Every structure is written in structure tokens, then in C-alpha cells.
Amino acid sequence: MTDTMPARQTSTTHKVMPHPLNAWYVAAWDHEVTRKPMARRIADRPLALYRTEDGRAVALADACWHRLAPLSMGKVVGRDGIQCPYHGIVYDSLGRCVSMPAQETINPSATVPSFPVVERYRYVWVWLGDPALADPALVPDMHQMDSPEWAGDGLTIHAKCNFQLVLDNLMDLTHEEFVHSSTIGQEELSESDFVTTHDDRTVKVERWMLNIDPPPFWLKNMRDKFPGFSGKVDRWQIIHFEAPSTICIDVGVAMAGTGAPEGDRSQGVNGYVMNTITPETDRTSHYFWAFMRNYRLDSQLITTQLRQGVNGVFGEDEVMLEAQQAAIDANPDYEFYNLNIDAGGMWARRIIERMLEAEGRSARMAPAAPTFRRTGA
Amino acid sequence: MVASNIEVWQRATVVSVEDIATGIRRIVLAPEKPAKADPGTHLDLMVTIDGRPEKRSYSIVDASATGDRVALSVFRTPTSRGGSIWMHQLAPGDVLEVTQPLQNFPLRYGAPRYLLLAGGVGITAIAAMARALAKVNADFTLVYAGRSRSAMAYLRDLEAELGDRIRIHVDDEGTTMSVAALVESISADTEVYMCGPIRLMDAVRRSWGDRGLPPQQLRYETFGASGWFDPEEFTVRIPKLGVEAVVPKGRSMLEALEDAGVDMMFDCRRGECGLCEVRVQSLTGNIDHRDVFYSDRQKEDRAKMCCCVSRVVSAGAPAVVTIETS
Ligand SMILES: Cc1cc2nc3c(=O)[nH]c(=O)nc-3n(C[C@H](O)[C@H](O)[C@H](O)COP(=O)(O)OP(=O)(O)OC[C@H]3O[C@@H](n4cnc5c(N)ncnc54)[C@H](O)[C@@H]3O)c2cc1C
Ligand code: FES
Ligand code: FES
Ligand SMILES: [Fe+2]
Numbered sequence: 001m002t003d004t005m006p007a008r009q010t011s012t013t014h015k016v017m018p019h020p021l022n023a024w025y026v027a028a029w030d031h032e033v034t035r036k037p038m039a040r041r042i043a044d045r046p047l048a049l050y051r052t053e054d055g056r057a058v059a060l061a062d063a064c065w066h067r068l069a070p071l072s073m074g075k076v077v078g079r080d081g082i083q084c085p086y087h088g089i090v091y092d093s094l095g096r097c098v099s100m101p102a103q104e105t106i107n108p109s110a111t112v113p114s115f116p117v118v119e120r121y122r123y124v125w126v127w128l129g130d131p132a133l134a135d136p137a138l139v140p141d142m143h144q145m146d147s148p149e150w151a152g153d154g155l156t157i158h159a160k161c162n163f164q165l166v167l168d169n170l171m172d173l174t175h176e177e178f179v180h181s182s183t184i185g186q187e188e189l190s191e192s193d194f195v196t197t198h199d200d201r202t203v204k205v206e207r208w209m210l211n212i213d214p215p216p217f218w219l220k221n222m223r224d225k226f227p228g229f230s231g232k233v234d235r236w237q238i239i240h241f242e243a244p245s246t247i248c249i250d251v252g253v254a255m256a257g258t259g260a261p262e263g264d265r266s267q268g269v270n271g272y273v274m275n276t277i278t279p280e281t282d283r284t285s286h287y288f289w290a291f292m293r294n295y296r297l298d299s300q301l302i303t304t305q306l307r308q309g310v311n312g313v314f315g316e317d318e319v320m321l322e323a324q325q326a327a328i329d330a331n332p333d334y335e336f337y338n339l340n341i342d343a344g345g346m347w348a349r350r351i352i353e354r355m356l357e358a359e360g361r362s363a364r365m366a367p368a369a370p371t372f373r374r375t376g377a
Numbered sequence: 378m379v380a381s382n383i384e385v386w387q388r389a390t391v392v393s394v395e396d397i398a399t400g401i402r403r404i405v406l407a408p409e410k411p412a413k414a415d416p417g418t419h420l421d422l423m424v425t426i427d428g429r430p431e432k433r434s435y436s437i438v439d440a441s442a443t444g445d446r447v448a449l450s451v452f453r454t455p456t457s458r459g460g461s462i463w464m465h466q467l468a469p470g471d472v473l474e475v476t477q478p479l480q481n482f483p484l485r486y487g488a489p490r491y492l493l494l495a496g497g498v499g500i501t502a503i504a505a506m507a508r509a510l511a512k513v514n515a516d517f518t519l520v521y522a523g524r525s526r527s528a529m530a531y532l533r534d535l536e537a538e539l540g541d542r543i544r545i546h547v548d549d550e551g552t553t554m555s556v557a558a559l560v561e562s563i564s565a566d567t568e569v570y571m572c573g574p575i576r577l578m579d580a581v582r583r584s585w586g587d588r589g590l591p592p593q594q595l596r597y598e599t600f601g602a603s604g605w606f607d608p609e610e611f612t613v614r615i616p617k618l619g620v621e622a623v624v625p626k627g628r629s630m631l632e633a634l635e636d637a638g639v640d641m642m643f644d645c646r647r648g649e650c651g652l653c654e655v656r657v658q659s660l661t662g663n664i665d666h667r668d669v670f671y672s673d674r675q676k677e678d679r680a681k682m683c684c685c686v687s688r689v690v691s692a693g694a695p696a697v698v699t700i701e702t703s
Contacts, residue, residue, distance in 0.1 A: 098592065104671065105671065108649065109649065
């Protein structure tokens with residue numbers, strides 16, 4: 001790796017960061033991509049997403065080779081093609097022109113870029129970097145999303161902040177006490193110790209809170225599994241980061257002293273907060289999340305309640321993240337100060353910086369272009 | 378990375394030159410603003426012909442990972458207007474104007490199998506593809522055809538690197554390639570990438586069509602001007618504008634008309650876009666259609682031509698074409 005590099009060069013203090021390109025990013029939920037083409041900007045690249053007749057998801061650059069009209073406004077034709085809405089050029093799913101209505105031949109350079117796609121874990125993933133490196137084995141592990149041992153659902157947040165700020169938010173859960181005081185926050189969170197470990201691609205932050213009162217969210221979940229439950233619990237939060245932007249958080253509580261820290265979770269409830277953050281632009285992100293649980297799998301009621309509950313919690317994060325990004329942009333001359341609680345997020349940042357270095361790119365980002373807002377009517 | 382056609386011009390210094398096959402010289406450049414060169418990319422660069430700057434394109438045969446070293450290989454075209462001759466006089470330390478890599482011939486990863494087909498100096502556009510596919514362990518064959526082994530650039534390197542994934546056809550060894558047999562052997566899920574002389578590519582395109590293979594699976598790049606006949610001097614007349622110009626052997630009809638002060642429309646200048654189309658009103662001689670814009674039917678009509686590449690050749694009497702421009 002880059003261990004020979006002077007420590008200063010991997011400073012890990014950039015407030016917001018560019019995104020690596022050699023990575024799989026979620027472009028959409030599986031159900032969002034249909035035979036009707038849709039537009040979505042992923043990693044700063046406008047994409048047209050659609051499915052072929054046999055159900056394969058396709059990602060093409062959303063700009064026709066001819067005059068750059070958006071293909072997402074076009075329609076699917078034939079087995080796997082899409083027709084430009086402007087002058088009717090038809091491309092196949094590899095982005096190659098198969099028909100040019102206004103001439104008898106096909107121009108050999110008539111192509112639009114087609115990006116590698118993998119469908120996995122209920123998501124459509126795309127690769128915008130070097131296609132020779134697009135190995136499906138690099139899709140981050142989110143197997144709880146479609147495993148028969150887990151049930152749950154999620155939503156997408158359009159977060160008006162750099163993707164790194166969302167990662168920071170999820171890598172340090174002490175904010176729960178302040179941002180989510182009415183649902184999952186409790187003072188033991190910021191009081192309890194945590195252990196951070198990492199390797200080349202992953203970071204783990206583990207925190208246990210023993211013999212505490214369950215906050216409202218967890219009391220409800222315990223009662224779903226153990227009707228009428230009351231009493232103390234042991235609570236855990238084990239954050240798993242996988243580069244560049246997937247965070248799966250193993251969360252739960254078990255009746256206090258029944259052996260959860262030693263590995264017996266049978267007297268408790270376990271959930272996985274699945275998060276994968278896709279940069280949209282330098283300052284906006286598609287934040288795909290789901291809450292999966294491994295108990296009462298057949299209850300759609302619980303699935304819906306959990307999804308709506310977590311949606312409320314994440315709404316609180318969204319407000320904070322947008323406000324933080326606005327404050328960062330409004331104070332370009334102020335730096336971050338990084339604290340001990342930021343260790344997990346700092347390791348994630350370092351891994352991302354090394355991915356950027358490997359792509360020959362800098363972790364430094366251009367300052368925000370000044371924005372001019374119209375005031376009044 | 379996304380294919381880019383945006384020309385970013387910069388200066389590049391010649392690092393080394395080396396003759397690697399009969400008439401073919403390898404030229405390594407160090408560009409000022411390096412950019413990664415994907416398979417299928419080329420550089421546009423400015424040559425000097427008769428004291429005039431002219432643009433030529435050369436495929437990137439190989440490059441360093443960051444693109445700070447880029448190798449081109451230039452065939453000294455016998456009927457050259459001067460571009461390849463100018464390239465052959467370059468020496469280490471010389472500085473020229475080049476673009477960053479441009480992409481019109483992108484290689485797609487993930488096809489079930491590939492056939493790469495190179496004729497002569499066309500290997501320059503194909504070699505990087507073969508190496509990239511070998512690196513990702515793709516199922517591919519490189520078919521490389523030439524007049525003689527000594528005229529085939531990179532032959533020995535590629536044989537050593539690719540082993541049984543390369544097939545060689547050499548005219549002077551009596552192993553000339555049969556296009557029909559080659560196309561016959563192609564399975565319907567094969568993607569073909571080819572670059573070579575117009576006759577070879579045209580024969581492949583015809584057999585491809587005859588077999589009803591999907592046209593979008595036949596990818597090719599044209600190096601431009603090579604035609605069906607040797608270039609000759611001919612006369613072009615535009616009665617509407619009162620223009621009569623002689624197109625010398627070493628200039629294109631488009632250039633000759635521009636020289637004569639006609640405001641011509643064009644874009645690609647290599648027979649692909651059709652913007653330089655002129656309507657033929659009368660013709661003494663034959664049209665040597667060198668474009669890929671018109672269909673065979675349109676070419677046989679002899680009613681229009683792409684004047685950036687196509688020429689007129691004599692059939693007995695001196696060649697003259699009378700045209701209308703757009
Ligand atoms: C994308 C691309 C990649 C290329 N890569 C390579 C490469 O890697 N190596 C390489 O050697 N070349 C390459 N070429 C070709 C190169 O750009 C030049 O065309 C070539 O070097 C000949 O240039 P020239 O000026 O010497 O000859 P030109 O005068 O352009 O002559 C070349 C051919 O054009 C014909 N011709 C000559 N005069 C005319 C005329 N007035 N009108 C029409 N046709 C004429 C000749 O018969 C001859 O066959 C590439 C071209 C393109 C478009
Ligand atoms: S812009 Fe798409 S066909 Fe013209
Ligand atoms: S200018 Fe494009 S075909 Fe002549
Ligand atoms: Fe939160």
C-alpha cells in the first residue's frame with residue numbers, strides 16, 4: 001500500500017471528498033428500473049437506466065451520440081434497444097447504434113458509453129471507472145437484503161451533502177443521543193467505550209452497552225418478539241464499513257446478562273441497518289437504506305412499522321447533514337477538528353483517500369462554486 | 378472511462394524513434410499533460426506538409442499506465458501527401474502538437490468471445506485491445522494479416538505474448554487469408570474489432586452482411602483515405618460558383634476546393650459523417666468512393682460523393698467531375 005508515503009500526504013482531514021470511480025455504486029432499487037427508461041445522475045455522470053425485454057438492467061450515458069439529447073426521454077425498442085427521442089437513432093444495450101433513420105449506413109463511431117451493471121441484493125449496481133476492473137466480486141456484502149433469514153425494507157434519501165458526510169454520520173453513532181433523542185438515543189451511547197479495527201477495505205466499530213434501559217424503539221422491538229417484555233437489556237452496535245461507501249450496522253438488544261456479548265443472542269432482537277451511499281454530485285448523494293431483522297419474518301406489519309420508524313430517524317440525520325454541508329460551504333476558511341469519536345469515520349476516509357490515490361486522483365476537492373440565490377418574488 | 382472526443386491540445390516531446398518493420402517507425406512521445414490511454418484510442422497531431430500545418434491521426438499502440446509515454450507507429454505511405462513522411466523525419470527531442478487520447482473505437486469488456494482482425498499497419502489500433510483482453514483472460518483470437526513478415530509490426534512480440542491466441546496470414550508465404558472462410562467461422566455471439574486496408578474491411582463487411590450477423594457486433598476503425606484506385610489528378614467544376622479546380626494527386630477534393638476559395642462544410646474529414654457531401658451533375662471517369670457513409674446502392678448511383686476522401690479516376694479520357702455543393 002502507500003505506507004512509504006509521508007504521513008502528512010494522507011492527511012485524512014479534507015472536509016468533503018471526491019468519490020472513487022473504480023467502485024460499484026447503487027444506481028437504483030431493483031423495482032425502480034423498468035422498461036420505461038429513467039434518468040439518474042450517478043457519480044456525476046448522467047445515466048439512462050432501463051431493462052431489456054429479458055429483464056436485464058442497462059446503464060447508458062444519458063446523452064445521445066448525435067446531439068446529446070437525453071436517452072432517458074426515449075423509449076425502448078426491440079429486444080434490448082433504446083431510441084433517442086430527438087432524431088430516432090437506436091442503440092442496443094451495449095450503447096451501439098443499430099439504426100440511423102436518416103441514412104442507409106451506420107456510422108462506425110456511433111456509440112454511447114455503456115456501463116457495467118450487476119444486479120444484487122435488491123439493487124442495481126453500476127461501475128463508472130475503468131471497465132477492465134469491474135469485477136462483480138467487488139460488490140459490497142449486503143446479503144441480508146435478500147436472504148431468507150432476514151426480512152425488511154427500506155427507502156432512498158436524496159441527501160444534499162457530500163457522500164463522505166453521510167459516511168461520517170453512520171460511522172459514529174454518538175450523535176444518536178442528540179439527533180435521535182426521542183427514538184434510539186440514550187446517554188449511555190456517548191458514555192460507552194468502543195473498539196475500532198480496520199483492514200484494506202473495511203472498518204469495524206463495535207460498541208456494547210450493558211444492563212441499560214432500552215430506548216423506546218428497542219423496547220417496542222423486544223415486545224414484538226417477547227410480548228410483555230420489561231427490564232434491562234444489553235445493547236450492541238457493530239458498524240461494518242466496506243469501501244467505498246457501504247455501511248451495514250449490526251444492532252440489537254438482548255435481555256441483560258443472557259450472554260449476548262459472548263455470542264448468544266437468542267434472548268434478544270437483532271437488526272441490520274443496511275446503508276449504501278452513492279455520490280450523485282460533489283454535494284448531493286443518493287442514500288439507499290433498509291432495516292432488516294431476523295425475527296417475526298412473516299410480519300409485514302413489523303416490516304412497515306420498522307421502515308417508517310427508521311425513515312423518521314433518518315429524516316433527523318438528513319436535516320443535520322444538509323445543515324452541516326451548508327455550514328462547510330459557508331465557512332471555507334475553517335477546518336475540521338477531528339476527535340477520538342471520529343476514529344471509525346477517519347479510517348473510512350483514509351481508505352477512500354488511498355482509493356483516490358490509486359486512481360491517480362487527489363482527495364482535495366475544488367471549493368464550492370459560489371451560489372447565487374434569487375431573493376423575493 | 379467514458380469515451381471522449383474532446384480535443385485537448387498539448388505539446389509532446391519525441392523520446393525515441395525506431396524502425397520496427399519495413400516502412401514502419403515506432404515513435405515514443407512524452408506528452409506535457411499525460412492522460413490514460415485506453416485500448417482503441419488515437420492521438421490527433423499536427424504535421425507540416427509543404428510548410429502548411431495539417432492534422433493526422435495515429436493509434437496508440439501502447440502507453441504507460443499514466444499516459445506519460447505514448448507509442449505510435451507510422452507507416453510511410455507510398456502515395457503520401459506528406460504526413461507520414463514528416464512523421465518519419467522526427468528525431469528525439471523534437472516537439473510537436475498532439476491531443477490527449479481520443480476515443481472512437483472503444484473496446485467493450487464482457488463479450489462471450491472476440492475476434493480481433495488486423496491488416497498491415499492496422500495492427501496499431503488492435504494490439505492494445507489484444508493485450509487488454511489477454512490481461513482480463515477474455516476468450517479471443519487475434520488474426521493478423523500482412524504482405525510479408527518483415528512488414529508486420531510487433532509480430533514477434535505479439536506471437537510471444539499471445540501464444541495460440543494469435544493467427545498469422547502472410548501473403549508472400551502463400552497463407553493469404555480467406556475473408557469468406559474467416560467470417561464463416563465466426564459464431565453469432567462473437568464481437569469483431571478490425572482495422573486494416575479498405576479492401577479487407579469492405580470484404581469483411583460484405584460477408585458479414587451476407588451471413589446476416591448483427592451489424593453492431595462488427596466494430597471497425599477506418600484510417601481514412603486508402604481507396605480502390607491509385608490517386609490521380611482530376612478536374613472538378615462547380616458551374617454555380619464559376620469554379621474550376623484541379624485536384625492534384627496529393628490533395629483531396631475537399632482541400633482543393635478549399636484552396637480555390639469555396640466555403641465547404643465538413644466535419645470528420647475521413648468519410649464517416651457525410652457532411653462534405655457534394656452532388657454529382659456529370660462525370661467523365663469513375664468515382665473512387667472511399668467513405669463508409671454511403672451504402673453500396675448509393676455508391677453505385679454515382680449521384681453524390683464525400684469529397685473529403687473520395688476521388689475521381691479516369692477511364693480513358695481525363696477525369697472531370699461537375700458538382701453542386703451545399
Ligand atoms: C483514427 C486513425 C488512426 C490512425 N492510426 C494510424 C497508425 O497507427 N499508423 C499509421 O501509419 N496511420 C494511421 N492512420 C492514418 C494516418 O492518419 C495518415 O492518414 C497516414 O499516415 C497517411 O498520411 P499521409 O499524409 O502520409 O498520406 P496521405 O496523403 O493521407 O495518403 C494516405 C492514403 O491516402 C491516399 N490519398 C493520398 N492522397 C489523397 C487525396 N488527395 N485524397 C484522397 N486520398 C488520398 C493514398 O492513396 C494513400 O493510400 C490513422 C488514421 C486514423 C483516422
Ligand atoms: S440527438 Fe439523438 S438522434 Fe439526434
Ligand atoms: S467530412 Fe465527414 S465524410 Fe467528409
Ligand atoms: Fe443518525
